[in-house]
Amino acid sequence: MxxxxxxxxxxxxxxxxxxxxxxxxxxxxxxxxxxxxxxxxxxxxxxxxxxxxxxxxxxxxxxxxxxxxxxxxxxxxxxxxxxxxxxxxxxxxxxxxxxxxxxxxxxxxxxxxxxxxxxxxxxxDTGAARPGNSKQKPELLGKSPAAERIRTLIRKLARSQAPVFISGESGTGKELAARQIHQQSPRADHSFIAVNCGAIPQELMESEFFGHMKGSFTGAISDKQGLFQAADGGTLFLDEVADLPLNMQVKLLRAIQEKSIRPIGAQREIPVDVRITSATHKDLAALVESGHFRQDLFYRINVIELPIPTLRERRDDIPLLADMMLSRIAAYTGGSKPRIDRDALQALLGYSFPGNIRELENILERAVALCENGIITREDLQIPTDPAPERTTPLDVDPDMPLEAHLEQVERNMITTALEATHWNKTAAAKRLGISFRALRYKLEKLGLE
Ligand SMILES: Nc1ncnc2c1ncn2[C@@H]1O[C@H](COP(=O)(O)OP(=O)(O)OP(=O)(O)O)[C@@H](O)[C@H]1O
Ligand SMILES: [Mg+2]
CATH class of the missing domain: 3.40.50.2300 (Response regulator)
Incomplete structure (x- = not known):
């Protein structure tokens, strides 16, 4: 060769x-x-x-x-x-x-x-399965256009070393996405280290991330390797990154920029080859605005953003996800897989899932425990009643506003929401709005939204 x-x-x-x-x-x-x-x-x-x-x-x-x-x-x-x-x-x-x-x-x-x-x-490139990589790993399921889009993006991002920031509500699958990026990347043979930035006590944080030398502080009874070194050659996933205290944010920024770290008490810096991915369900840009998150670090970790849609934006996937979860639950409880009756499925399809896929999982776990004769009914689901839908359209507008202008505002709102939800995929947005692609294009032009 x-x-x-x-x-x-x-x-x-x-x-x-x-x-x-x-x-x-x-x-x-x-x-x-x-x-x-x-x-x-x-x-x-x-x-x-x-x-x-x-x-x-x-x-x-x-x-x-x-x-x-x-x-x-x-x-x-x-x-x-x-x-x-x-x-x-x-x-x-x-x-x-x-x-x-x-x-x-x-x-x-x-x-x-x-x-x-x-x-x-x-x-x-061939996508051929590599040896040692055949263990069954959780898949990112879904047939909706939104799920397809995430999978395509993940495949692309896996080929890059760029820091990826994964945004999305709680339970949407951010960690799963981070794992998939790692598994499909050339770093897959090295570690994927996930760290919950909100869960480490502040006084231990530096040592957790960068390690320490024996005797560098009281209680440091032996050398300890930090998370960066553990992830060397692989990926470090900073989960709940918004929860990092400001002083750690400075140190992290340095480590990312220099591609090297200095364990507490060490004389020299150690080069590390780590890809950073991060996630939070919080609005990180807003935290930057309010001074709770450093702009320079935000800029550094958010080179490419991977927004994960909510479950309500991809309802089409609910039956498939529910089915997969029931199989999984049945497998580890050793029972047979229950079936969801029609009424119960309707209830699932109509629910807003503020806790997203994780909430669906929890609902089904409970339902499996409650159900009789292997059939899950609406009652078994115990779905909370949704609060009255928020009025996002400006129905409480100025009564002096002309009707035309008011309708235009409603239109503008709905179109922007649909476009945001579909990540500016006009075909998908049009479908969501129930209008043709041409109609959407016409409206965008009329409203000056292009
Ligand atoms: N597309 C998917 N297909 C199958 N399972 C999924 C999918 N997305 C998420 N899950 C499952 O849903 C659960 C929640 O996912 P995950 O922990 O990745 O969410 P998260 O966004 O990190 O949540 P949080 O913000 O609460 O940390 C996990 O059990 C995960 O395996
Ligand atoms: Mg998570």
Missing amino acids: SNPLALIVDDEPDIRELLEITLGRMNIDARTAEDLHSARQLLESERFDLCLTDMRLPDGNGIELVENINQHYPELPVAVITAHGNMDSAVQALKAGAFDFVSKPVDLGMLRKLVNTALKLERN
């Missing part, structure tokens, strides 16, 4: 040579280009397995190349080399679709890891 082939794009001959030699020692062949123009020519003439590009090039910006590659060679992993400390351009590159970045001066150890990850990405 021939060696993998890399494309190196940098205007400085010294760096090109350094990278070429480093890759050569890893048995990777390289072609080099000094500007965007020659990089594009090389891309057309050969099939590459990896691309490394500088950000500032004589005839343009590395981001342009990233975008170009994403458009025309979506399977080709591309990483950017950024000026030291220039996090803005690193973030920009990740958003544009780069799978990772290294900052100058290039740390060759880091570079090697990055290259290995990139080559694994390539090999995983």
Whole structure:
């Protein structure tokens, strides 16, 4: 088999040579280009397995190349080399679709890891099951367009090293999504470490995250490895990230930016190769506004957002999810799988599920315990009655408002809500509103919502 082939794009001959030699020692062949123009020519003439590009090039910006590659060679992993400390351009590159970045001066150890990850990405393309990965793992179920969309995004995000921020109400499946991103990523052979940021006592937090050396404080009776080191090569999932105290937020930001940590009492920093994903059911942007969450950390962890929809936005999935959960409950209780009667299913379909999929799970657990003859009835579900629906439409408007303007406002509200719920998928939004795609397009134009 021939060696993998890399494309190196940098205007400085010294760096090109350094990278070429480093890759050569890893048995990777390289072609080099000094500007965007020659990089594009090389891309057309050969099939590459990896691309490394500088950000500032004589005839343009590395981001342009990233975008170009994403458009025309979506399977080709591309990483950017950024000026030291220039996090803005690193973030920009990740958003544009780069799978990772290294900052100058290039740390060759880091570079090697990055290259290995990139080559694994390539090999995983076939989607072939890898050995040791065949254990049964919880799946992200659902046939609704919303579920499809999450799965597609997860598949895409798994190929990137970019920090992902998973937002969504309680019980929507944020942790499950984080696990799936890890499992489908080239980091799958390393650990996925989930940490509930709200559950660690404040005084232990630094030691939990970064570890400590024996004797560094009273009670430190032996060296202890922190979560970052435990997740080395893998993924660190910061769950309930909004609950991090401000002083820890500073330290975390540093660790993420420097890609290294210093255990309490240690003399030196230790490089760590960790992908960060995070989640919270709280409105993190609002917490930034109110000064409870650092803007710079928010910006750093929220490079790409993965919003998970509520269960009420994907009601179509309720029967399927319920069925899967009943099978699971039956399997671990050892009983036979009960059936949901029609009336009960109607009740489920009509319920608002403030606790989302987790609440559905709880309702069914209880119902299985309560039901008789293997049939779950409406009574067994014990669904709480929904509070009167909130009036989101402005029915309490100014009585002097002309009818036309009022109706327009109602329309505007409903359309915006539908678009937000479908993540601006117009086809889905139109379906939700019960109007045609063309009608929606017309209304968007009329209301100036485009
Ligand atoms: N699409 C799905 N298919 C199957 N099971 C799911 C799906 N989404 C979530 N679940 C299940 O629902 C439960 C809740 O999911 P999870 O813990 O990931 O939610 P969460 O968003 O992290 O909740 P919280 O905000 O309360 O921490 C889990 O048991 C999970 O396995
Ligand atoms: Mg969770």
